[in-house]
Amino acid sequence: MFQQSQAAATTPAVAETATWQPQIVALICNWCTYAGADSAGTARRSYPASVRAVRVPCTGRVDPLLIVKAFEQGADGVLVSGCHPGDCHYVQGNMVARRRFTVFRALMDFLGLDNRRLHFAWISASEGAKWSRAVDEVTTAVRAAGPLRDWGRTGARRSAVRLPAVPAAPRSAPSADDQRAVGGHLQRLAATLLTEGRVSVVIGYTPGSLPAQMVPAFVTRPEDAPALGWSDRCVNNLSVYLPGAVRQWGKVALVAKRCDVNGVVGLLQESQIARDDVVVIGVACPGVQDDGGLALKCHACGGDAPPHADWTVTPGGAEPGAHPSGASGAVAADPRDALVTYLESLPAEDRWAYWQDQFSSCLRCYACRAVCPLCYCAVCVAEKNRPQWIPVNIEGKANMTWNIARALHLSGRCGGCDECARDCPADVRLDLLNHRLSREIEQRFGYRSGADPAVAPPLATFRPDDPQEFIR
């Protein structure tokens, strides 16, 4: 099915002829739309022969990666169609799929894909007329969009799009005394937890080899606790180590900032760790510095003490329990909002060029995956090779597929720690992709990551009245 070179070999040749016909892949469910298409045929309805139908058991089976693969292999447009909500053969498959499509569509729109190429429909077995009309309309739209020739490219950046400057940091660095005080409290607390046998390891920060650098540290003996420290360079989200550390050591104490706790909550939500496995040492963090100054994620964070903590450490001391003030504490706008809004204000083709540029530099080192607490899969989709979902080649098309898959897999799960973007050696703005999708999910489904470990992740559930204005 997925033969890259085959599609690559045929598409341009077809596209060059004056009688170019768009190639449209239709992913249609067995129970409704497939039967609907069949009834259109039986009724001798005519519609363009541009659609290649792929029968799936249910739209709930349609991983957006199937759509991505269709584009990667040379499709000019994709139509996904299934049963109307309420009519699903499997009761709710299409309603779970609807949320997935909502997010996928938002991502592709943000990337700047011409929205004439991507279509969704509910077409029942009795709606042969709707099927032929849908194919007609989709074909017209894709034909107007023309052949899709620039799905992923490699080489120098070409886009003229430059993101606007970020406003100055809303606050100055915390005082050295405060940082030292927090470090001291962390050392004493770690020593106590280890001495009393409440945990077998404390994962915190220790000075690294570069100036001012702080790096992850695993302390297993009370006498090593003085190695721990704290500063505004404690950038890592240490929850990435949690599942492995729990397997290795059992009880784990974890030093966590407000944003890191979102990772802990995500791991709890998805049953990767148990609440009893981890002692969360929440630090009231006034913001961390990355190369460009105060990290973007910190602008809008008031430095409140983290929720869900078992201990709360402030310059004043270490106290048991979580002590978030509950006040919003927002001190400034989130600059990621402004950057996302700016990109959305551009014409789609400019956005497309911008993201093609971004992905063209991707080295596929998978640092984005390695540092993400929610990327815990034992076998990543990038390693699945029957079929080869993500091509191994480090070039444009494969980079597109990887980056889209990564963003989608984190949607509704990403806690916004931005570690992926901080570590990306090619400076791909993964933070903006994640932020855009988090915004979509908040607006559409009223869900925010990291709030409640007991709540189902938004893409694992649905509401019958979820918005569906984009589905014909």
Place this chain on the structure above:
Amino acid sequence: MSEGAMASATRLTPDELHGWLAGMLGDKRVLAAVDEDGLRVFRSVERADQIALPTGKTRWSPKEFLFARTETLFAYSVAGNEVTLDGAPVESAEQVLVGVRPCDAAGFLRLDAIFLDGDADSLYASHRVRTTVVTVACDEAGPECFCTAVGGSPASDKGSDVHLTRVADGWLVRPVTAKGDRLTASLAGVGRAPSPEEHAEAETQSTRVAGHIRQSAIAREWAAILESRFHLPLWETLGRRCVGCGICTYVCPSCSCFDVTDTGSASCGERCRSWDSCTFAAFTRHASGHNPRATQAARYRQRVLHKFSYFPLGHDGESMCVGCGRCVQLCPVGLNVRETVQAVVAAAADGHDAGG
């Protein structure tokens, strides 16, 4: 640097240098460090105004122009009973890498040893023979730099075809190889002989920058010590925080591992090789599921030992690492190969035996 070598240098003004570089455009593919919205990397440049000789190193090494991220080994197509086999696409255009740092040029020599010694890798060889390397002596060193600890120097011309040194108001240009002679032939009658002051300035700069790199040397004899401490439990502690991304290997001037994959159908397809990384779990995972490098710490040990033990033991003690420091600077969790090596050697000196 010998006096004789310096004698053949030419002193150019910035304009003369630029003119020389611009003259290469057209008949050669010119690769230079380009700033792309904060990301400095080597790119193919088309216009003279794109050629700059920057200070500081590029985000990753320019090895991709000799050993591409992905390249086709062969392609096939089937039509009826006819099978057509196409070899790797042959590129013949001469390419010039302009503004290469000495550490990256040293990296090319390591790649040469890996790909050309014995049965030469024909693809690598075809890229290498058509490549001319113009190096620039470093006029600054970052906190991550440690070339001097592994036998390099910020002013080294090893691996270079033409070596440039920045002096006040100009440049010293010195061909190092026959390739370099050909590339600088167009400079006949351009520029002037450097003054003694300019020679002295170049020497001072070299000493000054080397002085900034205050990293103690990694001794050649450590290669054997490291190998004998393969089982040292300390490796587990040292590599514990490695998260298993491939940044260190992909930005490295001398990492050269690749994966070979086939894509295709009954009618056409191709075999490619793409960069791969020993830090990935899948790098050594067997089809059975068994992984001889079962832990991330074991994978980190592999990378360190390949650079500082296995390669040197087969190459007269020469470290595979060239000390560019990129892996130190870009590691998400601040791993430092130099410190790791020192820690293992120190543990060995403290009398820790080879362990279990």
